[in-house]
Amino acid sequence: MIQRLVKLSFNAEHTAEFEAIYQRSKDRIRARPGCLHLECWRDVNDSTVYYTYSRWRDVAALDAYRHSDFFLATWAKTKALFRDRPEAMSAERLSELRSPAPEISRLEVDDYFIEIGGIDRGHFYWLHEQQYAGWIVLVDDHTRKHCFPRLLPHLKHEPTIIIEVPAGERHKHLDTCRFIWEELFRAGVGRRWCMLNLGGGVIGDMGGFAAATYKRGIDFVQIPTTLLSQVDASVGGKLGIDFYDVKNSIGVFRNPRAVWIDPAFLQTLPARELRSGYAEVLKHALIQDRAQWELLRNIQDLTTADWRSIIPASVEIKRAIVEQDPLERGLRKALNFGHTIGHAIESHWLHSEQRLLHGEAIGAGMIAEAWLSQQLAGLSTAELDDITGYLLATYGHQAIPTEAFDALIELMRQDKKNDDHRINFSLLPATGEVRVNATAEEGLIREALGYYNELMT
Ligand SMILES: NC(=O)c1ccc[n+]([C@@H]2O[C@H](COP(=O)([O-])OP(=O)(O)OC[C@H]3O[C@@H](n4cnc5c(N)ncnc54)[C@H](O)[C@@H]3O)[C@@H](O)[C@H]2O)c1
Numbered sequence: 514m515i516q517r518l519v520k521l522s523f524n525a526e527h528t529a530e531f532e533a534i535y536q537r538s539k540d541r542i543r544a545r546p547g548c549l550h551l552e553c554w555r556d557v558n559d560s561t562v563y564y565t566y567s568r569w570r571d572v573a574a575l576d577a578y579r580h581s582d583f584f585l586a587t588w589a590k591t592k593a594l595f596r597d598r599p600e601a602m603s604a605e606r607l608s609e610l611r612s613p614a615p616e617i618s619r620l621e622v623d624d625y626f627i628e629i630g631g632i633d634r635g636h637f638y639w640l641h642e643q644q645y646a647g648w649i650v651l652v653d654d655h656t657r658k659h660c661f662p663r664l665l666p667h668l669k670h671e672p673t674i675i676i677e678v679p680a681g682e683r684h685k686h687l688d689t690c691r692f693i694w695e696e697l698f699r700a701g702v703g704r705r706w707c708m709l710n711l712g713g714g715v716i717g718d719m720g721g722f723a724a725a726t727y728k729r730g731i732d733f734v735q736i737p738t739t740l741l742s743q744v745d746a747s748v749g750g751k752l753g754i755d756f757y758d759v760k761n762s763i764g765v766f767r768n769p770r771a772v773w774i775d776p777a778f779l780q781t782l783p784a785r786e787l788r789s790g791y792a793e794v795l796k797h798a799l800i801q802d803r804a805q806w807e808l809l810r811n812i813q814d815l816t817t818a819d820w821r822s823i824i825p826a827s828v829e830i831k832r833a834i835v836e837q838d839p840l841e842r843g844l845r846k847a848l849n850f851g852h853t854i855g856h857a858i859e860s861h862w863l864h865s866e867q868r869l870l871h872g873e874a875i876g877a878g879m880i881a882e883a884w885l886s887q888q889l890a891g892l893s894t895a896e897l898d899d900i901t902g903y904l905l906a907t908y909g910h911q912a913i914p915t916e917a918f919d920a921l922i923e924l925m926r927q928d929k930k931n932d933d934h935r936i937n938f939s940l941l942p943a944t945g946e947v948r949v950n951a952t953a954e955e956g957l958i959r960e961a962l963g964y965y966n967e968l969m970t
Pocket residue numbers: 653654655656659660680681682685712713714715716718738739740741742745746747748749750751752760761778779780781782783786
C-alpha cells in the first residue's frame with residue numbers, strides 16, 4: 514500500500530473554486546482501480562491551505578491514476594488556482610512520509626505531452642492504458658546496447674517486438690525504411706500497435722516516418738536519447754528520410770502520441786555528440802532567453818551540466834515557436850540562427866576527412882552570423898565578443914580556406930529556405946532576441962567568414 518499527503522496552498526479568492534473541483538472529482542477518484550481512500554480538509558490555521566490524503570493499493574495504481582487523462586485535465590485546472598507549489602509526500606507508512614523524487618516536467622504540445630525526467634513505470638502504465646494490441650521498439654545498434662536496458666523491465670505488459678537497424682545518418686534512407694516496414698509486416702503488426710522510437714534524431718525521424726506511413730499510420734512515441742534529439746528533433750512533428758543525397762527530402766509532418774525525454778540517456782552519449790547537440794541548446798537561449806544564455810555561458814564541462822533543468826527550458830523555447838508556426842511559414846525561421854552559414858559549412862565538408870558534426874558546424878555558423886548581427890541588426894560589440902568567446906571555447910576553430918568561400922556562398926543560395934535569390938538569415942538584435950527574414954549582400958557574408966577565420970590567429 515502507498516499513502517500520499519499533498520499540501521496545497523491557494524490564492525484566497527480561489528479556494529471556493531478548488532472546493533468545487535474537489536466535490537466534482539472525489540467520487541471518480543475513489544472509484545479508480547486501486548484507490549483505497551481519499552479525503553480533503555482545510556488547515557485550521559490558514560484557510561487558503563488544504564491537505565488531500567489518499568491511500569492506494571500500490572505505487573503502480575497511483576502512477577496509473579497520475580498519468581490518466583482525467584488527472585491531467587483536473588490537475589491543470591487546479592494548478593491554475595495555486596499560490597505556492599504543492600508539497601507532496603508519499604510513503605508506505607504515514608510515519609515515513611517523504612517528498613518524492615523531483616517531479617517530471619510536463620509540457621503540453623497540441624494534443625500530446627513532452628515529459629522530461631526519469632522514465633519509469635508510470636510512463637508504461639500510461640502506455641498500457643492506451644490498450645494497444647502490441648508495442649514495437651525501434652533501436653539502432655548503439656541504443657540497443659546503451660538505452661534499451663532501461664526500458665526492458667517495463668516491457669512485460671503487451672506483445673512487444675524489437676527492430677534493430679544500423680546506427681548513423683547514412684542509414685537514414687529508403688532501404689532501412691523498407692526493412693522496418695518489412696519487419697512490421699512479418700510480425701503481423703496492425704493499425705492498433707504503437708511504435709517506440711528509442712534513439713537519436715535518425716531513429717526519431719525515420720521511425721516516426723515509417724510509423725506514420727505504415728498502413729496509413731500507426732501511433733508512435735518518441736524516446737530521444739541524444740541531446741540534439743531531446744531539445745530539437747523531439748518537437749515539431751517533422752519526420753522523414755534522406756533521398757537523392759538530400760537531407761530529409763522525403764517526409765511528413767505528424768505528431769507523436771508522447772515524447773519521453775530522460776536526461777539519464779546522455780550518460781552514455783559520446784562527448785562529441787553531446788557537444789554537438791549543445792549547439793541547439795545555445796541557439797535556443799541566444800534567440801529567445803537571455804537569462805538562460807547567461808547561465809549557459811558559464812558552463813565549462815558539459816558532462817557535469819544540470820541537464821535536468823537545462824533541457825526543459827530549451828525544449829520550451831522550441832515548443833513555443835513551433836506552436837505559433839507549425840508548418841514553418843514564418844516565425845519558425847527564428848530557429849535558423851547560425852544555420853544559413855552553418856549548413857553550408859556542414860555540407861561542404863560532408864564527404865571529407867574532416868567531417869563536422871551538425872552542431873560543430875552550427876557553432877561556427879553562429880559566430881559568423883553573430884558578426885552579421887552586429888553589422889546589420891544592432892548586436893553590441895560586447896555581446897558579439899561574449900558569443901564568439903564562448904562558442905570558440907566550446908567548439909574550437911575550424912579554418913575555412915578562402916578558396917572555399919565561393920562554394921559556400923553557392924550552397925547558401927541553394928538552401929531551400931531562401932526565396933528568390935536572396936540569402937536569408939535570422940539575426941540577433943541582442944542576445945535573447947531574434948529578427949527573421951534578414952538578408953545580407955554576398956560581400957558582407959564573405960567578411961563574416963573572414964571574421965570567423967581571423968579568430969584563429
Ligand atoms: N525532426 C526534426 O525536427 C529534426 C531536428 C533536428 C535534427 N533532426 C535530424 O536528427 C538527425 C541527427 O540526430 P542525432 O544527432 O541524434 O544523431 P543520431 O541519431 O545519428 O545519433 C548519434 C549517434 O549517437 C548514438 N546514440 C544515440 N543515443 C545514444 C546514447 N544515449 N548513448 C550512446 N550512443 C547513443 C547513435 O546510435 C548514433 O551513433 C539528423 O538526421 C537530422 O536531420 C531532425
